[in-house]
Amino acid sequence: MDKSIFTTTLQSANTSTTSMGGLSKQSDETYASWGSRYAGATNADKEALRPALDQVILTNKQEQIGNETEQQNRKLAISADIETRKNNISALEQQKNNLLDDKNSLNEQIIGKKNDIANIKEGNTHRGMAKVYFYIGTIVTLALAIYLFIFYSSAAFSAFFRDGTDDVGEAIFYPYAFQDALAMSLGNFLLILFLPMIFLALGVLLHKFSNGKGFGKYVKITLLYFITFCFDALLAFEISQKMFIPTPTEPVYTMEMAINSPNFWVIIFAGFIAYIIWGLVFDFTMESYEEMTNGATTIKRLEQEITALQNQTRQIDVKIGEKNAAITSLQNEIAKFEHSLRSSSWYDITIIKNCLNQFFGGWLGYMTLVGKTESEKNEATTILNTRLTSLTQNSISNEK
Numbered sequence: 001m002d003k004s005i006f007t008t009t010l011q012s013a014n015t016s017t018t019s020m021g022g023l024s025k026q027s028d029e030t031y032a033s034w035g036s037r038y039a040g041a042t043n044a045d046k047e048a049l050r051p052a053l054d055q056v057i058l059t060n061k062q063e064q065i066g067n068e069t070e071q072q073n074r075k076l077a078i079s080a081d082i083e084t085r086k087n088n089i090s091a092l093e094q095q096k097n098n099l100l101d102d103k104n105s106l107n108e109q110i111i112g113k114k115n116d117i118a119n120i121k122e123g124n125t126h127r128g129m130a131k132v133y134f135y136i137g138t139i140v141t142l143a144l145a146i147y148l149f150i151f152y153s154s155a156a157f158s159a160f161f162r163d164g165t166d167d168v169g170e171a172i173f174y175p176y177a178f179q180d181a182l183a184m185s186l187g188n189f190l191l192i193l194f195l196p197m198i199f200l201a202l203g204v205l206l207h208k209f210s211n212g213k214g215f216g217k218y219v220k221i222t223l224l225y226f227i228t229f230c231f232d233a234l235l236a237f238e239i240s241q242k243m244f245i246p247t248p249t250e251p252v253y254t255m256e257m258a259i260n261s262p263n264f265w266v267i268i269f270a271g272f273i274a275y276i277i278w279g280l281v282f283d284f285t286m287e288s289y290e291e292m293t294n295g296a297t298t299i300k301r302l303e304q305e306i307t308a309l310q311n312q313t314r315q316i317d318v319k320i321g322e323k324n325a326a327i328t329s330l331q332n333e334i335a336k337f338e339h340s341l342r343s344s345s346w347y348d349i350t351i352i353k354n355c356l357n358q359f360f361g362g363w364l365g366y367m368t369l370v371g372k373t374e375s376e377k378n379e380a381t382t383i384l385n386t387r388l389t390s391l392t393q394n395s396i397s398n399e400k
Helices: 018-023 031-042 046-066 068-122 123-159 166-172 177-185 184-208 216-242 253-259 261-344 349-369 374-400
Strands: 003-009 346-350
Touching: 018 031, 031 046, 031 349, 031 374, 046 068, 046 346, 046 349, 046 374, 068 261, 068 346, 123 166, 123 184, 123 216, 123 261, 166 216, 166 261, 177 184, 177 374, 184 216, 216 253, 216 261, 346 349, 349 374
Parallel strands: none
Antiparallel strands: 003 346
C-alpha cells in the first residue's frame, strides 16, 4: 500500500472555506486555470496564496473522497496488504517452530554427551587396570622385540653367510653375527640389521588389521602369518641343511628330511611362535593404551562437541529473536491497516502535491503576465515549498 495514502473522516473532508466564495474551483476547470484565475482575483498577493493553497488541498481531498470506485479499490488493497502480512506471520511462526525443534534436538544431544562424560568419569577404576596391563605389556613387548631382533639377525647370518655348524643354538643366537657380517661387507651387515625390522613391522600390521572390520581382516591376518611362516621355514631349511652331513645313502638334503629333522622345527618354533606371541602381546598392549587414554581423549572430544552444539543453539536463539521482531513489526502494520479500514475515507498525498504544483503553475504564470518581480516570484515559491514540506511532515506523522 502506497505510504502517500492516508485516511480522514468524511465529515472533515466535506468542510469548506465559505469565505472564498466565487474563487472555488469550477467542475470543468483545471488546477492550472484555477491558479491563474485565483491569482488574477487577488492580484497574486502572497497573503492570499497561503489560504489558496489550503483550499486546493481541501478541494482535492473532496474529489478523492467522492470517488467511490477509488475508495473501494483502496479498501481492497488494504485488505490484501493485511492478508499478505498474516500469511507472512504464519510463515515466520512455522520457521520459528522449526528453529525451536532444532534447538530442542541440539539440547538433547548436549544432555546425551554430558551423560557420556559422567559415565566415562565413573569408569576410572577400569582404566586404572588398563594402565597396569599397558605397562606389563610394554615390558613383555620390548623383551620379545629384542629376542626377535637377535633371533632373526643371527638366523639370517647363519642361513645366508655362515658356514655349517652342528649347534642349532649357536646358529640361531650367534653373538658375532653383526661383527662378522660387517667384516664381510656393508651390504651383509645392513641385511641382517634391517631384516628383523621387517618382522617387527609385520607385527604392527597385524595389530592394524585386527582393528579392521569385516571378513577381509581375517584374510589379511592369515596372509601375514603365512608369509612369516614361509620365511621362517626357509631360514630353518637353510640352517638345518648346513648342519646336515651327507652320506652315501643320503647325499642331498631334501625338504622331506628337513620336516623330519628336530633342528628344523626348533628353529621354526624359536622364531615363528615367538613372533606370534609378540604380535598378540603388542596388540594387547596397544588396546590397553587406547583404553587407558581413551577416557581423557573422549572427554575432551565430547567437551569440544558440546561447545560446538552450544554455539549452534546461540545462533538459533539469534534467529528466533529476528523472527519474533519481524512478527511484531508485521503485527503493528496489520493494526495500522485495520485502523485505516475503520476510517471513512482515504486520500493520496502525492495526488494533492501534484494538484498544488499545477495550481501554483497557473499562479506563477499570471505573476509573469502582469510583470511581477523575481523577488515576488521567489517569495511565492517559498510559500509553496513551505506548504509542501508541511504536508509531507503531516503525512509522515499520520503514517506513524
